[in-house]
Every structure is written in C-alpha cells, then in structure tokens.
Amino acid sequence: MTPDIALILGIDGIATGSIYVLVGLGLVLIFSVTRVVFVPFGDIVAFSALTLASMQLGRLPGTVYLVAVLAILACGVDAIHHLRRGRPDRIARGLLGYGVLPLIPAAAAWLFAGASLPAWAQIPLTIALVVPIAPLIERIALRPIADASVLLLLIVSVALTFGLSGLGLLFFGPEGFRTKPLTSEVFRFGTVAVTSQTLLMVATAVVFSLLLFLFFEHTLLGKALRATSVNRVGARIVGIRPASTATLAFLLASLLGATSGILIGPVTTLYYDSGFIIGLKAFVGAIIGGLVSYPGTAVGAILVGILESFASFWNSALKEVVVFSVLIPVLLLRSLSLPQADEEDAEIEA
C-alpha cells in the first residue's frame, strides 16, 4: 500500500464515517433521553434515500403509505390511552399531533407525485416525509413501556427492526436504488482528488454536530433534553414531560437520519433492508463512545468509517467481519475499564 492509496482510503473512510457520525449521534440522542437502544434507526436512513430515489423517478414514494399506516396506528394507540385514562377531551390533540401533522408532507407528496418536482424541493419534502416515522413508532410501541428496563426496551426495538424491514419491503419493493449525485465536482489537492460529494458529507456532519452542540448548550429545550438524560425522575419533578422530550429526541434524531440518507443515496445502492447494517455500524461507533458521549461517538464513527475503508481494500468480502469484530475488543476494554454496576436490571418478565 502506497501512501497515496492510504490517503485515498483515509479520505474515503472519513466520508463514510461522516454518515456514521450523523447516525451515531442520533442513536446516542435517543438513548440518552429515552434509554431506548433504537436498533431500527438505520432503516430511517435507507427509507430516506429510497424516498428521494422514488421522487427522482417521478413515482409516488412508498413512504406516503408507510407514514399513513403508522399515523393511523399511533392515533389509535393514543386515543385508547386517553380513553382508558378517562380523558377523551385529549384525543383531538393526539389526532392533530400524530395524525394530521405527519400526514401534511405525505399529502403534499401524494399531490405532486408524477409531476417532476425541482431538486431543491425534493430534498426538503423527503426529509419532511421521513422525519415522522421514528416518533410515530415511539408512540406506538415504545411509549406504553417507557418505564421498562433498558433491556426490555432493547428487545422491543429489535422486534421493531423486523416490522420495519417487512414494511420496507411492502412499500419500497425488493429493488435497490441509487439517487442522482447532488454535486459532481472534483477538487485536486496535489496528487489526491476529493469529490465535492465527500466534502459535502463531511461538512454536513460537522455542521450538524455543531448545531447539536449549540442546541444542547444554549436553548431551554436542549437543556430539558439533557436534564432528562441525566435524571428522568428529577426532570419530571421540575416540570419536564418525559413524553414530549422523547418525541423531541426522536424527531431530532430522525432529522439526522434522514439527512444521512440524502447524503448516502448517491454513493451506495440501497435496498429496503440496507438500513440494518448501516445502523449497526453506527452503533459500533456509538459504543466506542460508551453510548453516552457525543464527541466519543463522533470519533468512534469516524474510526469505523476508516476501518471499513481499509478493510475493503484489504479484502472487500470480509469488511463486515472486520467492522463487527472490532466491537469485541472495544467491549473488552470497556468491561475492564468500567467498574461493574451492581443491581443491573436483567429482567424480561416484569
């Protein structure tokens, strides 16, 4: 391997790593606020790319139906919840939040389907379509057990990956898609060529990380999210509603996920179930950061990207083996460095 090749692989790795940074930050955001290890998060990335691809082909994206199905389910779950609590007056608000709001972009997409939208409109519409998916899933399957153990929440979220991959197949079909490149310039730095796509990926990751930092440090909402992640009970006592912070966390994370989908779409052919592996690779990055640290996750995600890039040069068939195997020494180090907490909740049965 020459230094030139190493440099190219490194740059390539940082570009892929940027995607994992965005997805990893979303995972940590969701986990720290809600304690949910949201395994199906990668699906949001794939669905976003597939939605954009459908629009570029002038088709009605399957996301419209997916959101519609989830919105109906969420409204149902929410209404039943309020009826059981004897508060039918709150149903209308639920219908608005879980029914009308997510269906606005869906309706827009439905109206404009076939009519070829300009590119600048396709991307925001895609993001608006995809962003409600995760919060709706949270309302349907996770909120009813929000106080269960981390382990139970994890098992439920693993069950959800099955559901989402099935729904993905139903609404997007088995074909793979690649979106049109967003930019196609090439910059030359000496002997090394860097595509504008790479720069865009890295820049987006940097900008979003910075925005997230500002949000957490300088807004009341951001501080509420941080408070919830530090101490849920305490946050509740000072008037922060866990349900709203959860929705907010899932929304913000989805924004990161949907954006990653837009960025990765032109680079890789994605299928309805490609998200599973993308999400898990981002998890490897997040676990390097201990699932709690944002900067740690960013570093871990970049490392995963670089590792993947070098591994695929060495043996492209075994790159997945390398990436997932690296988690084992990481976990070993973690288990040796962290003192073991006692009363861990190891319960499945309540």
Add this chain to the structure above:
Amino acid sequence: MSARATRLAAFAVIAALAAAPFWASPFTITLLNYIGIYALVALGVVLLTGVAGLTSFGQAAFVGIGAYATAWLTTAAGASPWFGLAFAFVLTGLVATLLGAVTLRLGGHFLPLGTIAWGLSIYFLFGNMEALRGHNGIAGVPPISIGPLSLERTNAIYYLIWSVLAGATTLIANLLDSRAGRAIRSLRGGVVMVESLGISVFRIRLVTFVIAALLAGLSGWLYAHMERFVSPAPFDVRMGIQYLFMAILGGSGHILGAVVGAALLTMLTNALQDLLPHFARNGAQLEVIVFAVIYVLVLQFARGGVMPFVLRHLPRRVEPAVASAEPLQRRTMPKPGEPLLVVKSLGKRFGGLEAVSRVGFEVSAGEIVGLIGPNGAGKSTVFNLVTGALSVDAGAIFFLGHDITHAGQRRIAGAGIARTYQHVKLRTNMSLVDNVLLGTYLRTGAGFLRGALRLDRAEEARARAEALRQLERVGLGANPHEPAGNLPLGRQRILEVARALAADPALIMLDEPAAGLGRTEKGALADLMRAVRADGVTVLLVEHDMEFVMGLADRIVVMDFGSKLVEGTPATVRGDPRVQEAYLGSVA
C-alpha cells in the same frame, strides 16, 4: 386440572409424538423435525436469558458453527457424522468460551449489542470463506447412521431429533434443580450478594453461556445432517433474534417454554407463508410484520410468554418430603477469646467524601459485638469493606490471623464470614428453602455435570436438610416452599439470617437484623443470636434499636462521621458524653 389428569395428558402427548410417523403426514413430520431442532436452541436461550438473565441475539451463529463444522468434516474429510458431532461440540465450545470470556463481564445492554455484533461477524465469515464454499454452501452432507441403521429418511431422523431434545431437556431440568442450577438462578438481580456466598458470577455465567452454545451447536449438527446441505442464510443474526423470541413467546422462565415457543413460531410461519401471498406481491416475506406485531404485544402485555397461562391450569408440584440425611460437615470454630477479626486503621473515600477514616477495632471469637452510630456514620461501609463488597483504600483487615484486606468477596466468604444486608438481597421468586440453600454453596461441591446427571442427590439431600433446619431455627419453617417475595420485609431479613447461618460461618455479620420486627420477634431474634453464639459463632451486628443491641451485645463500637468514637461495654458506652452528643446533639 388434577394431578392425575395432567399425568394422563402428558402421557398422551408423549405417546402421540412417539407414534407420529404412523399417523402424521410426511410434511407434519418435517415440521416436527424443525420444531425439535429450533427447540434445542431455544432451550439454551431459556437457560441463558430466561434463567441467567444474559440476553443473546447471536445463538444462530453457534447453530451455524455446529452445522458447518460437521458439514465440512464429513464432506471434505469424509469423516463419520459422529466425528462431526465431536468436532461441532469442540468448535462451538471453543468459540463460545472465547466470546464469553471477552463479553460476559459486560452488564445491561452492552452484552446483547455485543451478541448482535459477533452474530453478524460469524455469519459474514460463513459467506466469505472459500473452504466453506461461500454463499453457495456445502452440499452432499451424509446422513447420520447408527450402526447399520441409516437415518436418511425424515421419519428416522425424527426419532433422533426428539430423543436428543428430550434428553437435553431432562438434563437441563436436572441441572436447574441442583447446586449449580441454583447459582445460575441467583444471577438475576445483582451480583454482590451472589459473590458474597462464594459463587463466582463470571464462572457461572461463562459455563451457562457455553452450555447454551453447545445446545445450539448440537442443533446445528442435527440440522446439517437432516437438510444434507448447509449455506449461510439460516444462521443470519435475524434468525438469532428469532430464537430469542421463540423463548420469550413460549415463556423464557420455563424449560418447556422453549418447545412451546419453537412450535408456535414454526407453525405460525408455515400458516403465514400459506396465507400472506394472497394479500401482497412479496407476501411470503411479510410474515416478519406479523411477528413484529406479536412480539411487541407479548412484550407489552404478557412478558412471561405462554407458559404461565398453561402452568396456571396445572397442579402445583408437590415437594418431596426430606428424608433424614447426614448433616453437612461443620467447620472447626476458633476457641472463645481468640482474636477473630482485627480491623486496623480502615479508610474508604467516595470522591470527596471520606466515608470511613482510620477505623480500628477487634472482635474476639465467641463475642457478640454491636456497631452503632447515627445515620451516615459509615457502619454499612465498614461491613462492605470487611466482606470485600467494596475495595479498601487504606488500612488492613485480618481474619483468623490471615490478611483479607484485598482478598475479594469469595475468598472472604470461604474464610468463614457470612453476612446479611441493610437493603435485603434475596431472590424473591425463589422459594425460602432455595434461598437458604444458596448459603450452603461453599459447603457443597456438586458441579454442573453431577447436577445434570443427578449424581448429586446424596449431597443435595444433606444440604436440603441443613437448609430446612436453619429455617426451623429462625422460625420460618412453616412454609419452606413459598416464594421469598411473599414474606413481609422484617421476615425477609430473618430469612437472610438463615441463609448466612447455612454457610456455617465463624463470624456472622448482621446489618440491622431487627428492623421491621415486632417486640416478640425481636426477643426471638436475640435468643437466636445467643444460641448461635453458644454454637461457637461470633456475631457482629449493626443495629439502630438501642434496647435490642444494649441487651444483646457484650461490647459496642460507636462510629460517627466515618470514625470510631468510643468502644466498650454497653454500660460504659451508654454513659459516655461523646456518644450522647453524637446522638442527641450537644447538651451545652
């Protein structure tokens, strides 16, 4: 259902299964074969996840290792499938030991995430190894034969699969009802108490993990020789996730849950594959949506799975009466007056807080010593330091002349110190007698194998008799088989005393044993302590009830703000102005 009806029903099920090839269609037999093969893996998941509380999404990888091991050996080297079985066991065992050694120290959600990672790794490895023919898989795997009898036909291997399953289920059931099995059952809900009984949490976890992997490897061996073809697809991590859900669906807390779950999932998949293509283009693959809905609903509303609903209609197991058994060996107690516990200048910091600072005291054999002081004085911290539950920052602790400062909980327990906890640490879903039996762990020696093969019965009877004797002794002998969680809190403390006594300690350390007890019960407890002392056991207790401790203790050590304030007989301590000030504030 009466006991008789249950027996009849069980007999009918077994007879129907045994005669299945004579009444069922070949397709049904094929389904039953799959159910048996899946149930073996799910049995391991029940043991690992349901009983030991270690969640694994990666069992499919072990099935794959077993299947590939035998497929490779029997095709590439032309070996007999029986060598393939040995090879499958060795390889799964090795990989599981290695993975377990690395990941089993992890708590909470990191372990399950780790299992997804190595599950994927191993799966991708199958698909990319030339020797294993990559994604094309290995064809032409020979059938198993027993002597001249070839198990090539579906009906023939059916008997092998279900005999193996029956055998494995029996062995696991035996194991759970043994010394090692109780240790596995005690793993859920905090490890400090488990270690304080002398049980190595890591070792028990590792062996349990390897057993579950071996069951998966065995299943893979059967699978390879039934299908006669092996490719990576059935060993994907998604299948690993399915195995976990089989166990949860059936009932992860019960051995038969594995079979029930495997049967439900297999039959449901089959029905859905017939039904769904009528509704959608890619119908056959859409069963996962139905599964996801079922899983989420089960996890929300019936976390115990199907088995609890079945068990509700079965008669409760009748516990066998304990035949008289030779008592367990007792340790030789130190002579009264001999120095037993020597604590020198003990120190412990938590961040900026000096919880214990230069505390020193001695306890002689045959004494009853009280450790008192206001809330937050550091009494429980001293207990945790002496028993090894916390690491010592400064000072030294000697027990019977040996330095135990950094010995660790298990060795300290082995040296003869048993304890109870301020916040009760019991296994509330285990019976009273099983909780006390945990205390006898270090006095007994039967391991996993002896437990599974029922070679431990003589020792088990002796331990059981000892546990029942201790329950009688503390006054909890009336319902030894009820779950410990049914007791009121005060009596749970007394149950902890029985567990500590069952360890035959030289020193018993009790952390607020009288809290939550009524007046007569306190009197009984004081009498018990005197009887224990008469047996040669030394008693060190933390207690807030002054009347209780002053009336019982020979000597009292008073602590305040992490340091020792006064030491002496109850009378001197009571009269000491410094003690009065610590408790009541300055008089002046």
